[in-house]
Amino acid sequence: DIEGLSIGVLVFADGFDGAFPRYAARPMGITDSTNSANLNNEHLVTFIGSLDINNDKTNNSAFALALYEAYLYFQGMVPYHPPSSSTKWDAGTITLGDLTTIVKGDGGAITGSNYKELAAIGDCNVSNFVIFISNGPAGGNEASTAIAKLTEVGGNTNWIDINQNGKVDDSESNWADEFSRFLYGSSGIRVFTIDVAPSLLLSDVNNSSLLKSMARQSNGTYFNAGSAELLSKSLKEVFNQIQIANSVFASPSLPMSSNTRGMSLNQVYLGMFRPDKNPRWFGNLKLYQFG
Secondary structure, eight states, rough: OOOOOOOEEEEOOOSSSSSSEEEEEEEOOOTTTTEEEEEOOOOOHHHHOOOOOTHHHHHHHOOOHHHHHHHHHHHTTSSSGGGGHHHSOOOOOEEETEEEEESOTTHHHHHHHOOOOOGTTTTTTTTOOOEEEESSSOOOHHHHHHHHHHHHHHHOOOOOOTSSSOOOGGGGOOOOOHHHHHHHHHHHHHHEEEEESSSSSSHHHHHHHHHHHHHHTTOOOOOEEHHHHHHHHHHHHHHHHHHHHHHOOEOOOOOOOOTBOOOTEEEEEEEEEOSSSSSOEEEEEEEOOOO
């Protein structure tokens, strides 16, 4: 169940190092005015199914610059990618719960003006997350540009020694985990990484190390998805973790008898719990006092 979340899809671009939002972020479970019979979560499934290996092909899988583009998207800043690269865009409008209408396709992605800040789209200003799905090692020649962009936004450019050997191995020559550290430190954005069908080749082993570091640096989680079934399970677990992080449940206590009271004189006890898939929910008991 992904209702209550706002979801968009960024893809690696064809022809330059970086990424662009292929599917504009929108609240799930909200009716789309272009087809009132469907909900946005159904549109997302339709969109994923419509991706084509030829028409949606990408190259230059620049991990770090993709995260940089995600940062610009979250912050409502000017896109890094060339406007001409976004030849495919999701047209139409979204009707929100209060019946106001917003444009799906963020014009900034095409014209080079500012992105629409995601906090203004539905209720996605609670917490933000990146689900980074990789089916192979990073490519392109992004290192010098990535460190320049990380410096430009005020990020920590101290190199992360993933393998703890004092050497820059292949998995450490990419700045994606440093960018993940920046996303979490500057904006609280957690990065969940999903490693699709990794092999025992050295390049894939190094890529897995990088993906693990990206998750670790941003308080996210790494998933090894060696099959379609595991990929589906990984995504479900990610959405579960996101919903847990964005939820809180307050249960006021009502006295059933004079021996089990939720209040005393001018004091009220209120239990606050965080919903979880496990039987035991983390929480605490708060005491409020009326003057």
